[in-house]
Amino acid sequence: EAQVTQNPRYLITVTGKKLTVTCSQNMNHEYMSWYRQDPGLGLRQIYYSMNVEVTDKGDVPEGYKVSRKEKRNFPLILESPSPNQTSLYFCASSLDRTDTQYFGPGTRLTVL
Amino acid sequence: AQSVTQPDIHITVSEGASLELRCNYSYGATPYLFWYVQSPGQGLQLLLKYFSGDTLVQGIKGFEAEFKRSQSSFNLRKPSVHWSDAAEYFCAGTNNFNKFYFGSGTKLNVKP
Numbered sequence: 001e002a003q004v005t006q007n008p009r010y011l012i013t014v015t016g017k018k019l020t021v022t023c024s025q026n027m028n029h030e031y032m033s034w035y036r037q038d039p040g041l042g043l044r045q046i047y048y049s050m051n052v053e054v055t056d057k058g059d060v061p062e063g064y065k066v067s068r069k070e071k072r073n074f075p076l077i078l079e080s081p082s083p084n085q086t087s088l089y090f091c092a093s094s095l096d097r098t099d100t101q102y103f104g105p106g107t108r109l110t111v112l
Numbered sequence: 113a114q115s116v117t118q119p120d121i122h123i124t125v126s127e128g129a130s131l132e133l134r135c136n137y138s139y140g141a142t143p144y145l146f147w148y149v150q151s152p153g154q155g156l157q158l159l160l161k162y163f164s165g166d167t168l169v170q171g172i173k174g175f176e177a178e179f180k181r182s183q184s185s186f187n188l189r190k191p192s193v194h195w196s197d198a199a200e201y202f203c204a205g206t207n208n209f210n211k212f213y214f215g216s217g218t219k220l221n222v223k224p
Contacts, residue, residue, distance in 0.1 A: 004155075033212070040121075042202055043156075043214040050210070058211055090155060097209040098144075098163075103155035 002027045004104035006091050012110045013081060021076045021107050023091030031097040032074040033058070034066065036087040037106075043090065049074055050097055081111040114139050116205045118215035125193050126223045133188040133218050135177075135203030145186040146204040147177055150217075156202065162186060173197070198222045 004025045013019055023032065033048040035058075045058030049068040063085055065077040074093075078085060088108050092101040117136045125131050137143050144163050148156040160171025167179040177188045186203060203215040 035214075040216055042118075042216040043204075045212055048210060056210065059213070092156075100158050100161070101156075101212075103157070105155050 002102075004091055004093050004102050006089075006104040006107045008107060009105065010108050012112065014112050015082055016080050019078050019081060019109075021078075021089060021091075021109070023074045023076065023093075023104060024072050025074075025093040025102070026072065027093065027095070027102070028071065029093035029095050029102075030071070031094045031099070031101075032068065033092045033101070034064070034074070034076050035090045035092065036060065036085075037090060038087050046076070046089075081109075083111050085109065086111050114143075114205070114207060114211075114213050116145075116203050116213050116215040118201075118203055118218050120218045121216070122219045122221065124221040124223060127195050128192050131188075131190045131193045131197070131220070133201050133203075133220070135186045135188065135215060136184050137186060137203075137205050138184065139205065139207050141207045143205045143207050144209065145177075145179065147171065147175070147186075147188045148202045148204060148214075149173075150200045150202065152199070159188070159201075193220075193222055195222045195224065 007022045034046040035043040037043045044060045047066040049055040091104040094101045115138045146161045147159040150156045162179045200217045200219045206212045
């Protein structure tokens with residue numbers, strides 16, 4: 001089944017403890033992106049990647065890192081999480097940057 | 113600055129009634145516009161998109177949207193709402209297919 005998977009789906013952590021949220025797609029998509037969703041703000045783009053080893057900042061990249069070493073994976077790294085990074089995170093992918101984006105199920109992160 | 117605005121936070125309509133959700137954009141160049149739906153606890157699903165050509169675009173689930181450059185709008189419509197349409201709807205846009213901007217969302221309630 002074609003899908004975008006994210007792990008974990010739920011995570012509660014403490015300030016400063018490094019964490020990684022994984023994103024994987026099995027559709028051979030070139031474009032991948034991370035968003036965070038906060039009430040009243042909609043989705044805001046964190047980082048995107050047009051292909052392997054090509055990443056760039058979205059609207060809210062501060063406090064986040066990404067890497068794209070393989071086409072299928074696009075992990076989101078929080079080196080030192082803070083409470084203002086408590087949010088619902090979505091990974092998305094598309095065949096190329098002009099094609100339909102398919103969203104993962106979301107990861108709900110709470111930073112205490 | 114590029115932005116997408118959804119002026120209505122909540123909308124309630126009766127089942128069988130018509131629906132219009134508003135979206136306004138602010139882009140320097142021609143925007144590419146999208147409408148997504150998010151059911152509770154789910155990721156986002158694309159309803160329709162506008163790139164160019166006919167300004168009235170048809171989407172899935174009986175939805176349509178009309179691009180009006182003079183009003184900087186891309187409103188979503190459905191002639192007869194079903195209870196299963198209750199969800200949150202997001203308008204989104206881009207002008208280069210790298211960065212995507214989402215509105216803050218409109219929550220649709222459907223009265224029986």
